[in-house]
Amino acid sequence: MRREFTGYRRESGRIGVRNHVAVLPTSVASSCVARGIAAEAGAWARATPHQMGANQPDEARAQTERVLVGVGRNPNVGAALVVEFGTEDIDAADLADRIARDGKPVETLSVREVGGTAAALQRGRTALDSLNEAAADARHESADASELVVGVECGGSDATSGIAANPAVGDACDRLVAAGGTASFSETPEFIGAEHVLAERCADEETRRRLLDRVERREATADLMGVDLRGAQPSPGNQEGGLTTIEEKSLGAISKGGTTPVRGIVDYAERLPVGGGLVLMDTPGYDVESVVGKVAGGAQIIVFTTGRGSTTGNPVAPVVKVTGNPRTWERMRSNMDVNAGAVVEGDATISEVGERIFDEVLAVADGKRTGAETRRMEEFAITEIHPRELAEVRGR
Amino acid sequence: MKGRVLDGAALVLADGDSVATALEDLDAGREVRDGDRAVTLADDVPFGHKFALEPLSAGETVRKYGEVIGRTTEAVAAGEWVHTHNCESTRGRGDVAAAEVER
Incomplete structure (x- = not known):
């Protein structure tokens, strides 16, 4: 039984088995753009479009953040771009900081700030190219x-x-x-x-x-x-x-x-x-x-x-x-x-x-x-917290 | 495979189970031997579905994997197909809880 493989060593010490650049939208409002940026870049870029709204109840928002930060910190991710529309409660810069804590290259992009989707696609593409170069520096070693x-x-x-x-x-x-x-x-x-x-x-x-x-x-x-x-x-x-x-x-x-x-x-x-x-x-x-x-x-x-x-x-x-x-x-x-x-x-x-x-x-x-x-099957969905569950959690 | 295969046609996952799982589409009338006893199928039993190895009375627990998987909603004869029409879950029954509140 073989026990060894060659992976990508991260600053955190964990080992990745892929070296993707993740494109993480903070809400449904930036999901299409995130998908577009990744699709134009190539198979190394992976978007995580999802259905969560710009404003969620606190507990649900915390869960969405935990998922996005967790995916960004996953050792298969060599670098990440966090994309916001610009009106979300979730702060892209905060997410980026939490992902970067492990020493991972992370950048942010705001669709509203850069002046709409066309500009965002262009700026996103440039950002991804430099993130990909940074990700390529990962040590490829036996694990x-x-x-x-x-x-x-x-x-x-x-x-x-x-x-x-x-x-x-x-x-x-x-x-x-x-x-x-x-x-x-x-x-x-x-x-x-x-x-x-x-x-x-x-x-x-x-x-x-x-x-x-x-x-x-x-x-x-x-x-x-x-x-x-x-x-x-x-x-x-x-x-x-x-x-x-x-x-x-x-x-x-x-x-x-x-x-x-x-x-x-x-x-x-x-x-x-x-x-x-x-x-x-x-x-x-x-x-x-x-x-x-x-x-x-x-x-x-x-x-x-x-x-x-x-x-x-x-x-x-x-x-x-x-x-x-x-x-x-x-x-x-x-x-x-x-x-x-x-x-x-x-x-x-x-x-x-x-x-x-x-x-x-x-x-x-x-x-x-x-x-x-x-076949590039890349389903992505985040669990919503049902309002009645929320009431239950709060009542506890 | 875990468990005991009967005539290459069905699988009993643990001793004491009251149902066997069909390993192929089985036709009504087929006899399946389990050691000393033989069960004649009363219904067609599709691949992956279950049939009773012994007669079960209404409300009796049904066992598979050596564990309880539900209870019968009516009397079931040996060889009968056991599924949602004659066996129900005892868990996650919010409908029962709601009915009790109304009562």
Whole structure:
């Protein structure tokens, strides 16, 4: 099993597996311009357009800032340009300072100040070129698997997810943790019905208490809104794939984290530790937002399991797709990276596929492009805090 | 694969589970052997879907992965397809909480 890869050493000490220049809009109002600037520059520039408004309630704004700063600080980012329209509550200069604290080259651009979109595209392009030159100075050096922070995700689950793809990815997570790295999975609504299994694996009482509290809060959100989680969990697609209840989906979902002790649980987009073992993140069940949370937490690579098929990627972190459904592997081959369907067909054991996934993660860390990267699948979304949740948080 | 494969057609994930997962599209009438017992499918069971390994009464818990995944909403015979039409979640039921408030 290989353990080494060549990455980009950052001032922070963390190692990146890509050397992108991020273009981060502070709101929806500067998202189009950010996308335009990056598109004209080339594949090395990655924009994170999102839907957040210029004025959000304080708690929601803080979360948006945490995500944008986190993505800017992600070790796959060599330099960043923060783009504001100019009327946002979020201050671009403040975000830039928080990203630059690690010693990363960061610049800002205000669409209003430079005189509109045409000028912004032009100025942005110039800024990106110099940022790219600065990013190119990064030391390209050998690193060990213990420096990897790998986020694990599932989307478009079906019954094969819990039988093949998730346990195989779990096996790869066990290998990564044994090698000294960090694995992180999330999607708190998908702990419901399986939290007792996770709670038993918590390394300490504090983590156990925090985990159960977070699950209870997610379940209470359904109560708060007077809705039945069954409308969305399992989703209609999950149900078509054979998943009947959230408990069944959760029990299959948690196997993607492997079998090692749960060392901690962090907030959405909060920094994940290097060399931290298995660490959970409290995120919603929406896969794109959940991936973004972990990338903002510093994950350099995402391993994403799917049963029914998913093409989701991310602007700054390579996403490795694993499917346990042999039909999906055949039908969506160009979007898949590792076939765990061999487990369902009896051609490979979970451990054999787990080793393949671990090897693929190391190869991707070393520069191999994933299907999602080749096809420039770069979904980006930030979690909104629902007004009723907000009232709940404030009332606490 | 984790668990026990029945006739190459279905998978029982843990001992004591009351349902098995179809590993291919299975037709009604098919007999699936599980050690000493045999279950005849009462319904078509699509790939990835579940069928009962034993008779379940209404309101009984349904077990997969050695854990509870829900409860039956009606009596289910061995060999019947088990899904949302006869099995429901016991968690995240804001609808139940809301109905209780109204009562």
